[in-house]
Each structure stands twice: as C-alpha cells, then as structure tokens.
Amino acid sequence: MRILAAMSGGVDSAVAAARAVEAGHEVVGVHLALSRMPGTLRTGSRGCCTIEDSMDAQRAANTLGIPYYVWDFSERFKIDVVDDFVAEYKAGRTPNPCMRCNERIKFAALLEKGLALGFDAVATGHYASIKEDSDGNLELHRSLAMAKDQSYVLGVLNKDQLKHSYFPLGATASKDLIRKEAADRGLSVAQKPDSYDICFIPEGDTRDWLKEFVPSEPGTILDQDGNQIGEHDSHVGFTIGQRKGLNLGRPAKDGKPRYVLEIRPVTKEIIVGPEEALQISELYGTRLSWCGKPQLDPSVFFDCEVQVRAHGDTVPAQAAVIDGEMIIHLLEPFYGVAPGQTAVLYVGTRVLGQVTIDRTKSKASVSA
C-alpha cells in the first residue's frame, strides 16, 4: 500500500511510520502545519510555531529514509477546530478539539488530499487498533496499552475513514516499549516528552487563552437557589464540574466545596452547587456517528459502555436513537459532564459510535 504517515514530530508517529516502512509499504511522511502565527515579519506567514516539531519529524523521516513534506492545513484547522472551540465555549459548552481535528483534519482534509494524490491510507501514531469481524467489516478497538488508549478521540471515524486508516501502534502493550523501539531504531525523538496540552494552547491555560477571542463580560455566580454568591469577568472558559478558580469568598453553609453545575451564556450566569448535584444519569445528543458497522436497530435500547473523556472511566449504559436523537441512560452516574463533550460508546473493546452531548439530565434537573 501507499501510506501517508502523519508525523507530528513526536515519538509515537515516528515509530508508526517506521513500522509501516518495515511492513513493506511505500511510505511518505507528512507534517501538518496547523497553526498560524500572526505578527511575524512576513506577509501571509503561517504555520510557523511548530518549527521544532517539524524539524523533529523531518529528522525521523530522514532516519527512516522516507520522503517528507509539510502540508499546510492551518486555514481549515482555524475554521474547523479553533473557531469551533471558541464558539463552543462561548455557548457554554466544553469541546474536545482533538476529536474535531481527527474528524475534520487528519481523517478528512488530510485523508482526502492523500487519496487524491495516490495514497491508500493515512497512518498515525494513535494507540488504537483496527480489526475485521467475521463478515469483513472493519472495527475500531481499544489499544493493548490501556493507559495510552486513544480510541476515544478516534470515535468520530466512520466506515469509510476506517477503511483508509492505519494504526500501527495498537497491538503494543505500553508506551515504554515504543520509546525503546524508537531508541533501537536510532530515532532522535525516542525520549521526547509526551504532549498533554491542546496543541494550540501550549501554555495549558484555556481560560486565559480564550480571553484573546472573547471580550470580558462580567456576570454573576449563583447558588442553586438563585442567590448571588460571587462574580466572574466572563462565563467563557468555565466548565461543568470545575471547582478551582471560582474565587468564592464565603464558604458554603455546609462547608463543602462547590462545583460549576451549569453555564447560562445568555444571562452570563454560572450556577454552582455541591458535588452530589453533578451526578448525571442521562445524556442526549443529535450529532452522532457510527464507527464502522452501525447498531442493527438503534431505535431499541442496547447495552454498551460509555466514556465521556479521553482517558476517563467508562460506565455501563443503555442507549438508543429515537427521532434522530441519541438517548443514553447511564446505569452508574457520571460526575460533571458538560454539553459539548463527546460520549463514545463501547461494546467490550470495540468502539460502536459517538455522540456530541447536547444536554444532560441529573436525577433532579435538566441543564442545557
């Protein structure tokens, strides 16, 4: 096969490319320039904040003896991922930009371009596995290295995307093994630290980063009974379940910590309350997709497990799609789930599909 290896400059994608080469594929490395850096001397300059990563990726490609190119997707990335991220926060939701990037950039814009230019598949260093069922349908599964499993952020892939995706790291038991393999292969990125942050917020402070895009609009912080107990300078950047950074002067009457329960973007109100009030028992959403073969009859409630964060726990659930809306009854509660987050449905290790959460329901009230 002709494989387009997406190389971020990190150790995982370098080893993924190496394995693709070793498997006998014709491999070309490509680094995606995703962010634009304004304020440089050059007119129309773009994609230049990743110089070191780009060089690391190029060095890895040199070591593997494969051609290497940089492709600029910064314009699409800005619209589909960054602008979406800001808009979601403005609307009081909590988006997952990595998921959006996989959905719109890596396995859409990049894949489309790769297919047009004669490639058969895109390989990445994601920890996940693609398997085939007895009827030849492709399935996405968790990686063997559970601690690094990234099947959650790939939950947005559909049948066609799976057909052209290649995850060479899925059957490896741990990241340590990948690092060792990278060192054995002479890859200079073998000991490069993992990245945990959102790539376009390198400082890691989302709320601070958002300030640049969203004008400060002061509002109030209320308790569940509607009493004002604090103020904020912008509702944007708060997330459901957040405890830190509320700056509430007075402790609660019961002395227990208070959490963000609800964000009301129209009135700029933040509702806080005790941890128990974060208990979510139902999830609803309309932006849904099936990862590979769809559920046979989704209008009938089926058993699954649900995960709502990249490396979060799963809980058993029953889900169904009724009138275009997915309804998920959680058999054990989640704490602090925010609209905008993605619920990925699993059956065993297999990813069944995903839905962006529009609203949640706790035993007491509905937040939207």
Next chain:
Amino acid sequence: MSVFLDHAATTPLRPEAMVALEKALGVLGNPSSVHSDGQRTRAILEDARDQISKAADCNRSEVIFTSGGTESNNEAIKGLYWEANNKDPQRNLIITSAAEHHAALDPALWLAAEQGAEIHYVDLEANGMVKLGELEEFIMLNSSRIALISLIWVNNETGVITDVPRIAKLAKELGIAIHSDAVAAFGNIPLSFKDSNLTSMAISGHKVGSPIGVGALIVSRGAKPASLLHGGGQERGLRSGTMNYPLAAAFAAAAAAAQLDMALRAQRLVGLRDHLEREILKAIPNALRTAFGAERVPHNAHLIFDGVQSDSLLFLLDQRGISVSAGSACQAGVLAPSHVLLAMGYSETQAGACLRITLGRTTTQSDVDVFIDAIVPSFEQSLLAGLSSRAI
C-alpha cells in the same frame, strides 16, 4: 534519475570552482599574516578579488567578501541606513519595493520595527515590474528624508528585471545612497557596477556555481556604511573575520566562468524556457504566465496553475524525480503565499498555486521534455486534491 529545474535556488558546482577550491585548500596561511605563508593565501584572496571585480565591473577595492547574499544585503541596508541616519536624523525613510527577497526586505523591516525607520514600498505592475515613474516622483518629493533606496535587480521568483541604473542615476544626483540585491542577476545578465551608479550591490557565489557560503558586497569607494561586525577590521573594516580565501577563490572561478558562457547560455536557455512555457500553456488552459510583457532573465519560467495548490504539484513532481520550486517556505517548511505575487495583485489562492521552474548551465532538452510530460498528469491529479482550505 532526477531532473533539477531549481537553479535559482542553487546551481551545480562548476568544475572550475571545484579546482580552485581544492587548490586553495591545499595552501596554508592566514591571509592577514605578514609571513610568506600568509602572503601566499593573501595572493589567492586578492586574485579572487580581481576576478570578481572583472565579473561585476567594479574597482577591486570595492569587493568585500562575505558569507553570501543575506549577509551582503544586511550589511548594506543596515550599514547605509545607520550611516545616513547618524549624519542626519531627519533621514529615516527607506524606499524599497514589494518585489524584494526576504534577505533585503527583512533588514528594512527590522530597521522599521527597532530603529525608527519608515518604509515606503514602490508598487508593482501586474506583471511584476516596479512602477519606476511613480518611484522617481516619490524620490524627488521626499529626497531630504530618504536614508536609503533598496531595489532588487532581478526578482528571484518571477525573474523580472528592474532598471535599477535608471533609479540609481537619480539617487546619485540627489546624493542618496542606493543598494541593489543583485543575487539573481549576477552571472545571468550583463551588469556593470561601475556604470550602475549604485552605492552597493549584493552578489552570491552558489547562484553562479560556487559552493554555498560565500558572496560579496560591492561597495563604492566613496561609501562608508557602518559595519555589522567588529573585530580585526578586514575587508575595509566592513567584514571583520579571517578571510575565507578558499571559498573566495571558488566563487571567483565560478563567476569568471559564468561571465564567459553567459551569452551562449542565455541564448540556449531562452530557447528551452520559451519552449517549456509554450508547451505548458498549450496543454493546461488553467496555467498563466506571471511576468507577461516584462523583461525577464533567460532561465526563469514562473506560472500560476489556477485551481491547485503548489504543495500538491511539488509533491507529485518530486515523486517523478523533478525538482522545482513554489516560492519560499518558512522555517517549519510551510509554503507561504509569495508576498511578490500578492503585491502583483494575485489572490492568496493564486499566489499559493505558482511554480517557479528555473533552468541552468546543466539543463538539457531532455530535462525540459521530462517536465513537460510530467506536468499535465501532475496538474490533473492536483486538481483532484483541490485546495486544503475547502470544506470537507
């Protein structure tokens, strides 16, 4: 078998340069030393200076060896600006064009950002030619405020030639310093520093077939630009540092050889280039020539392929073993839409759809034929890939 059609980026080493380099590398001595060993390498350096002065048609003392075009442009632009501005603080205006290479554009931008300079850009015609009439008018009106004029002789992307001597004549009459980035002109078209009325002129070795890492700044004897470097005071105090006689010798040999074969090479390359352009325009209706009607260097073909993105074309041609260019890439390797094309009035999308095909001494008819055969399928496949900016 690779087909190299990117001679404006760098061109193969000339055999004469290789011989001169090897010979000089075998000789020991610091050219500044007073002993005989030093005198021997000094002689090599000064022979090189003679050869460069012949090639550039200047006085031998006007040749300042540097590490290349970027250094030469930086020294001239910053040095001449500081000199003029120190003498008369009213003079803080730099006149330059939107067609400059980054090596000449960015020093001016730095002076504006950090040193209080003001920049006036001369506009370009749609075919890339500098609007010389407007420029002359502006210079006349603002002559007392101008610290420096800086104009590229041949644009490195479009190959368009600017009549720099016409502006230099006016500048000289008004007593204004004028520098030209002549990196893409030197060795490709006849030029004379002596007749140009320029204050300074930057040239580079590897564009004429020497190794990378050597160039020169030609500085008129009357000019006293401030120096970027301070140290041993070599090269008229303008370029302190031990003088690199082996690379200077290689540069001189390459420049001399380029002077010798310039006319014949130009004639041959114009034929190949015109054939290449005709065939592309015939086969691909979406293709258009950028420098239409402008005077151009003989070896440069610059086209826009509407509807595709340069990176797709470059990739597909590279897969076929063909090296061409699409303008400049940033440090991370991203192709940026060319500021020159934007200044010529093209959209960002069009500026991101160009190819620069540059021929050179070693280019053959077969190279051109291979390119012509490859461009149509590459273009059609690039059309399928479309633009990365489109929504999916």
